Amino acid sequence: MKRLLLNKVLGTVGDSINDTEYAVLLDLIDHIDDLQTYSIREAAKNNFVSTSSISRLCVKLGLSGYSELKFHLKNQYEILQSTRSQNTSSIKQSAHQLKGVFQQNFTKTIETIDENCVNQTIQWLKKSSRIMVCGSGISEIIASYFTQRFQIIGKEAWLVDLSAPGGIYINHLAKSDLMIVFSRSGESSYILKKTTIAKRQGLNIIAVTSNKESQLGQLADIILPIHGSTEPLDVSYNITTYNSMAILFVDLLLQLYMEAIDV
Template identity: 35%
Template sequence: MNTTDKILMDYAMDRNLNQSEKDILSFLIQKKMEGEQLSIRKAANKLFVSTTSILRLCKKLGFSGYTEFIYNLGLKVAKMPDTEAEFLEGIHSPLETKRKEFMQNYELTFLSLNETHVQVFLEQLQKCQKIYFYGAGFSTTFSNYLAKKMELFGYYVSNSSTSDSRALFWNNIQKYELFIVFSRSGETNRVIEKVKIAKNNGLKTILFTGNKHSTNASLADLVFPVIDPTIESQQEFQVTSYESNMMLLIDTLLSLAIQKGIIKEF
């Protein structure tokens, strides 16, 4: 991000500028950076716009007119050292790389969704009012989140993790109609055991995972895989797009259920 872009961002933030207004603002900033003094009429002629358009922009930015805006812009440019621009570029580039990586992984996750599984998932939410949630390790974050959401939507839910005993799980699972489990690797023994118990009790089992080829994936009735960049290295403690993309997937499915009238928002 260069200095011009940084100043433009400062002015444009929360102003809802259209593209034409951004182009005018960018031009005025650039000319000020180059030390060129432009009257409003000369600026309008160079931009092929009316002076009214420039005045409207200045007022939208919170200034009384063009003169006040140009004065403020001069102060802002004077306070912007070259080193700051270089510093911001060092932040912007890796930030943009990570943004693209995270969004690409979510896009791949979304495109890999089995739409039949999505339809069956929605049917299960419509059919079952008693849902048991289960997660291991960091996956408890997802089970806690979805369980709390479903509880707010009026469902009867229970949520447990690997800290609960097998006997406790066995006693509780028989009260429920649907089992939703989160397991990043899909190979945690305690999770595999709970999936088998749930299936033996006749519950439809839905798995959210980072490993669609796992043991749990082979056991579950429905599988929703999320791209996991650590799937081969098995370094699950790395900060990756997996966690945020999992949350996006959950909210995408919930939004679809609400849109179709399966879930009622209070």
């Protein structure tokens, strides 16, 4: 149950918390049964941090202070216990948990959308004769999805093969005028190399990432932020909805593009 609570909390903040704050959070959840009497000074002492460090953790979680953090954790824990006591299957528990995280991240993504950036993206998509699309790892799957969705409606789009010889990349680059880059962390060396070359060739760069302050963000002309973790703190257990959100965002861009060309 404590692991479920940890997953739920981490899913809402991604990797905005550091390793020290992660350790504090683990400690607080471990003391969930006597949390109300567990003072901030005790927590700071047991985790070798200052009370101000714990206060900063509260801010990152969107809470006003330590008292609200304790209430929030206790309340979420009781909700999970209540769900389990109602004999909800583990499959449904996980599904409902993921649904909650997805809804929160979707809301945060929508709230952070800069409409001017989205409108400019649509205009560039309309004017571009050929689009390069790039991503590595799981982001390559999202990039492939974007490429195929736009190819279906007749837009010439090309998925960058990161393993292809440089000469092939340069030849395709010379025929393109826009580059869409998908990268959750924005720090992939493969992505940065390809993007840097495209930038030098004068292509407009649009980055879809959860890390606006990344090196990719610095290269991009437009950043379309997706709320979600850049790297899971716990690869085995932490839930991140970035990939699902990015796919949904591709569909949103497609919808807006279709509406724009119908005008």
